[in-house]
Amino acid sequence: MVNYSDAVHATGLVVRRGRTEVLHGLDVHVPVGQVVGLLGPSGSGKTTLMRALIGAQRTASGTVEVFGLPAGHRALRNRIGYMAQSAAVYDDLTVEQNLDYFRRVLGAPASDLDRVVEEVGLGSVRRQLASRLSGGQRSRVSLGIALLGTPELLVLDEPTVGLDPLLRQELWGLFARLAAGGVTLLVSSHVMDEARRCDRLLLLRDGRLVADDTPAGLLAATSASDHDEAFLRILEREGEVAA
Numbered sequence: 001m002v003n004y005s006d007a008v009h010a011t012g013l014v015v016r017r018g019r020t021e022v023l024h025g026l027d028v029h030v031p032v033g034q035v036v037g038l039l040g041p042s043g044s045g046k047t048t049l050m051r052a053l054i055g056a057q058r059t060a061s062g063t064v065e066v067f068g069l070p071a072g073h074r075a076l077r078n079r080i081g082y083m084a085q086s087a088a089v090y091d092d093l094t095v096e097q098n099l100d101y102f103r104r105v106l107g108a109p110a111s112d113l114d115r116v117v118e119e120v121g122l123g124s125v126r127r128q129l130a131s132r133l134s135g136g137q138r139s140r141v142s143l144g145i146a147l148l149g150t151p152e153l154l155v156l157d158e159p160t161v162g163l164d165p166l167l168r169q170e171l172w173g174l175f176a177r178l179a180a181g182g183v184t185l186l187v188s189s190h191v192m193d194e195a196r197r198c199d200r201l202l203l204l205r206d207g208r209l210v211a212d213d214t215p216a217g218l219l220a221a222t223s224a225s226d227h228d229e230a231f232l233r234i235l236e237r238e239g240e241v242a243a
């Protein structure tokens, strides 16, 4: 049954990419106003799931609803912000020209430009060409684009990759502030240290959901002292079951 306090509700989601089935009947829900971490080994299906949520991935069967509407519905376009793994940035434009271009495409207010520059901490390079940015700065421009128009759901594919620990901490602070204001965030990550900053964790393995718990709940369920260890234990256990 659909719970209307869920921002995302997927049931029996099956996705094929090419000839291969990569998601095998996932049931996933993401409660409104929470920061939910999407974790799992490389190739486990995190990006594919995110693409399905934003309506960019053809599904073979199952349902995916976002705010009670089918994923990809027109009415969701301005309610979801998506940051892909590869930076969506024009090299021949400055930071603020990039953000302003996407702001106008989205029909977001002019005041969004300064707000977003501030939120992603790019004030000192706002007039610099994107071609001259570091990898971490480029990914923050992409994150800024996802924040334009104040979306209610943010789907962020590894937003902190390539960032130093201080910047990562600042961005997780921003995610927590956004969630406190009612925004829902689904954030994929390879960095297990980031797991403890989430309200809830989804762990994918080979296209199957193998854990859906709070960070503390996962530690308790596995008797592990940190999330690296907890995930390894779950993955080992699931591997044994699958073998």
Ligand SMILES: Nc1ncnc2c1ncn2[C@@H]1O[C@H](COP(=O)(O)OP(=O)(O)OP(=O)(O)O)[C@@H](O)[C@H]1O
Binding pocket: 017, 018, 019, 020, 022, 040, 041, 042, 043, 044, 045, 046, 047, 048, 049
């Ligand atoms: N365009 C494609 N055609 C066929 N198979 C694909 C395609 N893109 C991804 N896959 C496969 O789908 C599976 C899931 O990939 P996906 O990118 O969703 O994983 P991921 O968990 O996001 O990985 P990573 O952490 O490395 O980004 C992998 O086995 C991958 O090889």
